[in-house]
Amino acid sequence: MDSAFETDPELLEKVINLAKRRGFTFQSAEIYGGFRSTYDYGPLGVNMLRNVKAAWWRDMVQLRQDVVGIDAAILGPPAVWAASGHLETFTDPLVDCRTCKERFREDKIDGVCPNCGSTQFTEARAFNLMFKTQAGPVEGEGATAYLRPETAQGMFTNFNNVLFTTRKKPPFGVAQVGKSFRNEITPQNFVFRTREFEQMEMEYFVPPAEADEWYRYWIDVRYNWYLGLGIPSDKLRLHEHATEDLSHYSRGTTDVEFAYPWGWDELEGVANRGDYDLTQHSNASGTKLEYFDQTANERYTPYVIEPAAGATRAMMAFLLAAYHEDVVEGETRTVLRLDWRLAPYQVAVLPLSKKPELEGVSQEVLSLLQPHFACDYDVTQSIGRRYRRQDEVGTPYCITVDFDSLEDRAVTVRDRDTTLQVRVPIAHLLAALRERTNQN
Ligand code: ATP
Numbered sequence: 001m002d003s004a005f006e007t008d009p010e011l012l013e014k015v016i017n018l019a020k021r022r023g024f025t026f027q028s029a030e031i032y033g034g035f036r037s038t039y040d041y042g043p044l045g046v047n048m049l050r051n052v053k054a055a056w057w058r059d060m061v062q063l064r065q066d067v068v069g070i071d072a073a074i075l076g077p078p079a080v081w082a083a084s085g086h087l088e089t090f091t092d093p094l095v096d097c098r099t100c101k102e103r104f105r106e107d108k109i110d111g112v113c114p115n116c117g118s119t120q121f122t123e124a125r126a127f128n129l130m131f132k133t134q135a136g137p138v139e140g141e142g143a144t145a146y147l148r149p150e151t152a153q154g155m156f157t158n159f160n161n162v163l164f165t166t167r168k169k170p171p172f173g174v175a176q177v178g179k180s181f182r183n184e185i186t187p188q189n190f191v192f193r194t195r196e197f198e199q200m201e202m203e204y205f206v207p208p209a210e211a212d213e214w215y216r217y218w219i220d221v222r223y224n225w226y227l228g229l230g231i232p233s234d235k236l237r238l239h240e241h242a243t244e245d246l247s248h249y250s251r252g253t254t255d256v257e258f259a260y261p262w263g264w265d266e267l268e269g270v271a272n273r274g275d276y277d278l279t280q281h282s283n284a285s286g287t288k289l290e291y292f293d294q295t296a297n298e299r300y301t302p303y304v305i306e307p308a309a310g311a312t313r314a315m316m317a318f319l320l321a322a323y324h325e326d327v328v329e330g331e332t333r334t335v336l337r338l339d340w341r342l343a344p345y346q347v348a349v350l351p352l353s354k355k356p357e358l359e360g361v362s363q364e365v366l367s368l369l370q371p372h373f374a375c376d377y378d379v380t381q382s383i384g385r386r387y388r389r390q391d392e393v394g395t396p397y398c399i400t401v402d403f404d405s406l407e408d409r410a411v412t413v414r415d416r417d418t419t420l421q422v423r424v425p426i427a428h429l430l431a432a433l434r435e436r437t438n439q440n
Contacts, residue, residue, distance in 0.1 A: 012261040015319050016190050018334070022393050024048065024319075024344075026190065037187035037194050044393055045315075045374060047344035049198070049367050052315050053177050056200045059225060060175050067202060068166055072154025075135060075145050078224055082278065083284035084153050086146075089248050092185055094127035104412055105185040112379065116369060129182040131195075147181040152306060155203040155239035156277040159289045170291055170302045171214060173204035177311065189262065190419060191312045205291070205302035208275065213249075214305045215272040219254050222270055222307045226314075230339040231321045234261040234269075241389035249276040256315045267317055268309035275301040316340055322394060328419055336394030337417060340437045345381040346373040347433065350386050352402040354379050361426075362401045368430060369399070397433060 008433045019025045023042035027034040041049055061069045078239045093106040099118035113119070123225050135145040148154070155162075155174040162174050177200045187193050206214045226236055230421060241253040252272040257264045278289040279302050292299045322336040340346050347369050351362040362377070369375050376395065378386050383400060400412040400421075411429065414421045415436075424432045 007263055007341055008261040010098075010261075011320065011323065012190065014160060014334075015316075015323050018336075019190075021047065030081055037184075037438065038196060039191055046346040048318075048338075048342060049311060049315050051342045051344075052318065053198070053200060053311050054309070055229060056225075056309065056314075057175070059203055060173075063171075066168070066171060067175050067204075068168065069175045070154060070158055070162065071178060072148075072151065072176060074148050074181075075133075076148055076153070078146065079284065080144050080281075081120075081130065081158060083280045084156075085248055085280065086149060087128070090130060090149060091126035091128050093124035094185055095121040095124050095199065103185060108186060125423060127183075127185060129184065131181045131183055141161060142188075144251070144414055148181050149182045150308070151176045151178050151199050151201045152226075152277070152308065155201070156281050156289070156304075159205070159278060159281075160287065160379065163291065171204060171206040171210065173202045173377065175200075175202040176347060177201075184339050189260070192260065192265070194312065197313070198329065199308065200311050200314075201308045202305075203273075204305040206305060207293075208300065208303045211272055211274070211303040211305065215220070215252055215254075215270065218305050218307050219256075220269045222268055222309070223256050226258075226267065226317075229342060230337070231258065232319065234417065235266065237322055239264070239266075240348075247271070249273050258321075260317070260320065267313060269305060270305070270307045271303040273306055275303055277304060278302065333388055333391055334393040335416060336397075337437065338394035340396045342414050343396055345376040345390070345393065345395045346397065346437070348376040348378060348390045348395045348398045349387070350377075350383060350390075350398055350400050351376065351379050352383055358401055361405050365399060365426060365429065368426070369433070372430065373433065387414065387419075397436070399429070 023046055024045035026040045026042050028038035028040050040440065057069070057402045061067050078087065081417055090139045094103060095106045096103050096417045097113040097118050098117065098120035100113060100116040102113065111119055130149050131147040134143045136143050138432065154176060159189050162168065168356040179196060180199045181241050184193055184195050187195055204214060210350065223236065223238060227233060235258060237257050237407055239255045239257050240358040246253055251269045254270050256268040281288045290299050290301050318338065319336065323337045324335050324337055325332055326335060349359040349366045349369070366377055387398055396416045400416040401413070402416065405411055409427070410423050410425045412421045413424050413432065
């Protein structure tokens with residue numbers, strides 16, 4: 001490990017507790033005892049997860065001319081997964097502990113059973129991580145279907161469709177955000193590794209001679225994306241895979257790693273997949289997936305550079321990086337220093353008192369801000385407690401409406417990080433918040 005840091009198991013517990021207590025995540029099927037390692041996203045979690053995906057889409061698709069999006073099916077026929085290599089090689093080494101009979105991924109346990117301490121295991125066997133199911137009412141060969149274990153293949157199988165309908169030419173990318181499923185042997189660490197998760201992937205098709213340059217470009221862009229959304233540089237690093245560790249399709253892979261409470265681990269992988277995928281699908285389907293360069297009068301199979309991120313894993317990293325405890329007015333508070341673009345609520349409107357006189361103007365402020373920001377509205381308990389509650393879920397701005405507001409048509413804007421308060425006329429409130437969030 002080149003840059004060592006102190007692991008912090010307590011931080012993981014604190015963030016998990018906060019996520020449960022405040023409705024970021026719920027254990028799936030909790031009233032039936034829970035479904036192992038499967039999570040539902042609650043009112044705050046769904047806001048934040050959508051914000052993570054929206055930030056990715058904005059930067060990877062909306063603000064670029066060279067990338068378009070798709071949304072492909074989750075269910076797919078075996079042919080796709082045979083051609084991609086997943087049926088054959090998308091496996092992890094599974095071992096059974098001979099003493100307690102628990103099952104583990106051999107490469108994650110260092111020869112000692114985490115359950116009972118035994119060192120006696122069965123021979124490792126290849127366990128395929130894909131979820132297999134059946135499409136239609138008749139069982140049998142022709143009915144077999146798989147839930148996708150990555151979103152990437154949808155971009156390859158639609159290569160011609162996108163090329164012909166958009167008239168893009170390499171270098172260009174196809175992006176997708178959506179659910180993927182892997183029957184992980186040992187899901188663990190909250191939403192870091194789950195069997196059902198969300199990915200944000202982009203396949204960038206380039207002339208082969210430019211592949212290395214674009215590989216470096218995307219590593220740089222993706223590393224900086226996390227920095228720009230508030231993960232500090234001492235919690236991020238790049239890890240280039242050694243040639244012998246590369247996946248079957250890869251000519252080079254670099255992971256963006258995050259300093260999780262248990263150590264450095266993957267956040268996103270950027271791979272140079274060469275022409276592996278398009279060639280495999282061309283051969284297996286009989287449909288040529290190529291690009292014809294009219295100026296050079298030459299036909300070629302583009303190489304692919306793939307930045308592959310996890311939306312749910314990224315949300316967890318953003319939560320971990322944002323979690324702080326500090327002292328305000330002699331009292332310890334928990335604060336999520338989330339970038340405003342990721343915060344579940346960007347603004348909370350807080351009438352100072354429940355008295356009906358304040359309701360009209362408070363609702364007016366809420367209606368003014370709601371079309372532009374995700375807003376919470378809270379009238380319960382003391383204002384101090386309400387500030388703490390908003391700090392704890394990362395709301396950047398609290399707007400307090402008090403009795404003076406009725407006279408001066410102004411409200412107090414409180415900043416989450418500095419806790420400083422300023423009086424702002426309601427007429428200027430939207431502009432003031434836009435300025436603070438750099439949206440002009
Ligand atoms: P790992 O080595 O952690 O199993 P991987 O290298 O197989 O992951 P990729 O196939 O490169 O992962 O997937 C791209 C991204 O998708 C990962 O960087 C991660 O953010 C996310 N991801 C993959 N598997 C899971 C999972 N089981 N749960 C949550 N996110 C996942």
